[in-house]
Amino acid sequence: MLKYIGFRIFQALLGLWFIATLVFILSRSIGDPAEVFTARNSGVDAREIMAAKLGLDRPVHEQYLKFLGQLVRLDLGDSVSNGIPVTQILVERMPATFTLGLVALIFALALSLPLGVLGAVYRDSAIDWIAKVLAFLGQSMPPFWSGIMLIILFAVVWEMLPPAGKGGWQSYILPGFTLGWGVMAGMVRLVRSSMMDVLDSDYVAMARAKGLPEAVVIGKHALRNALLPVLTYSSLVLGAFMNGSVVVEQVFAWPGIGTSAVQSVVRRDFPVIQGVVIVFGSFFILINLFVDILYAVIDPRIKYTP
Amino acid sequence: MVNRNAEDDILLRVEGLKTYFFQRNAVLKAVDGVSFTVAQGEAVGLVGESGSGKTMTCLSLMRLVPQPGARIVEGEIWFKDENLLDITEHEMRAYRGHRMAIIMQDPQTSLNPVYSIGEQVAEPVRLHLKERGQQAMTRVLDALRAVRIPRPEQRLVQYPHQFSGGMRQRVVAAMGLTTQPELLIADEPTTSLDVTIQAQFLRLIRELQQESGTSVIWVTHDLGIVAQMCDRVNVMYAGRIVESGRVRQIYKEPQHPYTRALLDSVPLMGARRDKLYQIEGQPPDLRSIPQGCPFWPRCPEAMDKCKEQYPPRTSLGGQDFVHCWLTEEGR
Amino acid sequence: MANTTMQTVAPASAWLVRVRSSLSVARRVPKIPTAVLLVLMIFALFGQWIAPHSPVAVDMANSFAPPVWHEEGTANNLLGTDKLGRDIFSRLIRGARVSLSLSLFVIALGGGVGVALGLISGYAGGKVDAVMQRGIEVILAMPTILVALVFVFAVGRSFESVILILSPFLAARFARIVRGETLSVRERDFVAIAKVIGTPTWMILLRHILPNVFNTIIVLATLEVGHLILLESSLSFLGVGVPPPQPAWGLMVADGREFLTSAYWITLFPGLCILAAVLSLNLFGDWLRDTLDPRRRQL
Numbered sequence: 001m002l003k004y005i006g007f008r009i010f011q012a013l014l015g016l017w018f019i020a021t022l023v024f025i026l027s028r029s030i031g032d033p034a035e036v037f038t039a040r041n042s043g044v045d046a047r048e049i050m051a052a053k054l055g056l057d058r059p060v061h062e063q064y065l066k067f068l069g070q071l072v073r074l075d076l077g078d079s080v081s082n083g084i085p086v087t088q089i090l091v092e093r094m095p096a097t098f099t100l101g102l103v104a105l106i107f108a109l110a111l112s113l114p115l116g117v118l119g120a121v122y123r124d125s126a127i128d129w130i131a132k133v134l135a136f137l138g139q140s141m142p143p144f145w146s147g148i149m150l151i152i153l154f155a156v157v158w159e160m161l162p163p164a165g166k167g168g169w170q171s172y173i174l175p176g177f178t179l180g181w182g183v184m185a186g187m188v189r190l191v192r193s194s195m196m197d198v199l200d201s202d203y204v205a206m207a208r209a210k211g212l213p214e215a216v217v218i219g220k221h222a223l224r225n226a227l228l229p230v231l232t233y234s235s236l237v238l239g240a241f242m243n244g245s246v247v248v249e250q251v252f253a254w255p256g257i258g259t260s261a262v263q264s265v266v267r268r269d270f271p272v273i274q275g276v277v278i279v280f281g282s283f284f285i286l287i288n289l290f291v292d293i294l295y296a297v298i299d300p301r302i303k304y305t306p
Numbered sequence: 307m308v309n310r311n312a313e314d315d316i317l318l319r320v321e322g323l324k325t326y327f328f329q330r331n332a333v334l335k336a337v338d339g340v341s342f343t344v345a346q347g348e349a350v351g352l353v354g355e356s357g358s359g360k361t362m363t364c365l366s367l368m369r370l371v372p373q374p375g376a377r378i379v380e381g382e383i384w385f386k387d388e389n390l391l392d393i394t395e396h397e398m399r400a401y402r403g404h405r406m407a408i409i410m411q412d413p414q415t416s417l418n419p420v421y422s423i424g425e426q427v428a429e430p431v432r433l434h435l436k437e438r439g440q441q442a443m444t445r446v447l448d449a450l451r452a453v454r455i456p457r458p459e460q461r462l463v464q465y466p467h468q469f470s471g472g473m474r475q476r477v478v479a480a481m482g483l484t485t486q487p488e489l490l491i492a493d494e495p496t497t498s499l500d501v502t503i504q505a506q507f508l509r510l511i512r513e514l515q516q517e518s519g520t521s522v523i524w525v526t527h528d529l530g531i532v533a534q535m536c537d538r539v540n541v542m543y544a545g546r547i548v549e550s551g552r553v554r555q556i557y558k559e560p561q562h563p564y565t566r567a568l569l570d571s572v573p574l575m576g577a578r579r580d581k582l583y584q585i586e587g588q589p590p591d592l593r594s595i596p597q598g599c600p601f602w603p604r605c606p607e608a609m610d611k612c613k614e615q616y617p618p619r620t621s622l623g624g625q626d627f628v629h630c631w632l633t634e635e636g637r
Numbered sequence: 638m639a640n641t642t643m644q645t646v647a648p649a650s651a652w653l654v655r656v657r658s659s660l661s662v663a664r665r666v667p668k669i670p671t672a673v674l675l676v677l678m679i680f681a682l683f684g685q686w687i688a689p690h691s692p693v694a695v696d697m698a699n700s701f702a703p704p705v706w707h708e709e710g711t712a713n714n715l716l717g718t719d720k721l722g723r724d725i726f727s728r729l730i731r732g733a734r735v736s737l738s739l740s741l742f743v744i745a746l747g748g749g750v751g752v753a754l755g756l757i758s759g760y761a762g763g764k765v766d767a768v769m770q771r772g773i774e775v776i777l778a779m780p781t782i783l784v785a786l787v788f789v790f791a792v793g794r795s796f797e798s799v800i801l802i803l804s805p806f807l808a809a810r811f812a813r814i815v816r817g818e819t820l821s822v823r824e825r826d827f828v829a830i831a832k833v834i835g836t837p838t839w840m841i842l843l844r845h846i847l848p849n850v851f852n853t854i855i856v857l858a859t860l861e862v863g864h865l866i867l868l869e870s871s872l873s874f875l876g877v878g879v880p881p882p883q884p885a886w887g888l889m890v891a892d893g894r895e896f897l898t899s900a901y902w903i904t905l906f907p908g909l910c911i912l913a914a915v916l917s918l919n920l921f922g923d924w925l926r927d928t929l930d931p932r933r934r935q936l
Binding site: 026029030136137139140141142143144145146148149151152156235236238239242243246247250261262264265266268270273276277280284288 | 777778779780781782783786787789790791792863867870871874875876877887890891894897898901904905907908911912915916919920
């Protein structure tokens, strides 16, 4: 078990290094780096200072090591549009993105787990049908549009909730639901199909033959096994969350990292987008690491397999 | 023990059991009017080809037919003096895993991969015997010892994937036997085991049965196992019992052509035959069982009558009977 | 092998049976989704003759005209106009062409590459397979929209760059599924026979394996078109998709955001179009899967 965890941590570090390298290659390949890292209208002086800072007169491998060194010290440079250090921007904006993601995850789980499980247990019943309809709608609705429609209904027409921005807990409801809703669809289908497989298994029949009440059969014997494939797909779910959060933050003018990402593309602010990629990438790798360890805890069959 | 008559001895009496699968545009008659009895301490064989309704009969006894799809449509299942088809689901649960237990075909899949062996064997103990903690653990250990699992204290905390097929099947047996059930249903428990492991397992179950006096229903397609394990045998074909009798009697004088065919297809030790007999044709499609005796298309001795009407029950003395026009006409 | 011989000697009536069964399948086609998809295809193909106006013709005097069922609405602009007075209905029709053509390009490019990779990976097995699977997993795990943002930052915003950035993701999805199918088809007897008689590998892949995974590919392609329309519209909404003045649906939604309270129609209808298109594709794809490929419930 420890060996397994050690191996996964090593893999995660490798992944981080991979992302950093990718960003470095990108920064050197889209144009003159001195220009990429300075504001569009800045003078020759500013570009020369930047060239010195990036070590552009040195060979590439030294530039690369310098870049890694700055990264380790969490120095991601300054935004070219307002001069604020990128690290500071990210640290300010991260909590908003993560809390929104968490709220959305809770929405998604609270909807998809019961719907998926009940849909599988009561096949072809009303609840299965509702789950199917919700899954189809969730899969087919563009999240930016459903977010806007929610704003029209709840903020403009009924004036129940704030239309945009981050404020009290009410401000989390619409964006959280919009983000969770899109992710929910895939999860309902996944939970349902994996639960159906498990319910047909011999060990579930055996659990019934022991005389266990149906609630225990489902909750104890079936659910845990049904969640394993769901965990396997969690990296895809995470990807869906990241995609969604960029869009949803944009719709709700949410002061998170996703908004920074879109703004930095519009303003051609490379240091910021580089920082966003590194943050999302690291977060992605850490979550996957966590899920792998969780998997090993839930499934005793997992052993050290390189 | 005073004044025991045959009626008191009966543990299980199945009467006219019918379990059908309801498909989109067909009704599959998996069990179509099965009647048999199991006396206390008796081992009864349920024999037939795959698809003859053996497994579905067993699942019906536990009221665990696949849902949705299958339904017990008719019949009575008397366990001592209670009809299992009349009681509530809640009452039925008190039978399952307590008074009747089942061992399924495939030990690879009948244990839950994410719980330890100890936990799974302990479940029926906690549920039905209301024992907890140390007391329950002792009973689990006893059960594992009874099925001859070496080093039970260490294996208790291990998971199914750490056990071999034969050992897993022993765990399943232990799981069923901890609560000392009155009836054990063994649904082809040795089919997926190696021959040597199979022999060990059969011996083990027979010993346990003799010690505890549990009644056993052996489901199998292997008449060799029946000869070894059972007192009585019921031969099933297309969802019905076509012949029933004491093992010795049936082996000596099989009445139904199907029973004869089954016996002829068993390679017997010592008795060398020029070639093994093989039953021609396929078992019938249970969605459209032909009129008359369902075996007639494959029967070497089929008569015109066989195609028209299902043969009545012909008593062969005692509880033995056969459904065949040959025997019926012969008397 | 056995199968083909069986079919060649089958009596003529077998043909009749097949025609009849395909007719009965056709009768069970989900009617509404199929109709919606047909309408969209007609819009995409013959839009310029159907649309009452040019999708890009600016008419400032007629900006923010409401749909026809409002009091001030006119039949001239059935679904109203946007802030530049462009006809929403005509723009939606052109948007169908943008969305569908872009998706088809990506399916052709990414799907083609993905199918090829999946066939090779599944058939070769061993190290080749392991390496390719790792690569595919990495791509599948990447958040598409974020990667697209960076990509557009690097190469600029155009119809082609959207195709280029979406294709690898699609290729990875195709490769994963096709590989799984190939693995199982590879073990079938007719492949073994083909190998024994010395059929070259490329021929085995094309003649024996590809036809057997074809149903899966068709189902996957149908479902993926819907997925692509969603992704493309999200990118357009974020301002990194198809550049204006091309009326992409996602872009139209974004355009209308400022005027939600005064001119809801600018936002509502393109969104409904996306929803109708994607929902229809999903329903149709689901039906197709159940009909062609019932084993793949999880697709």
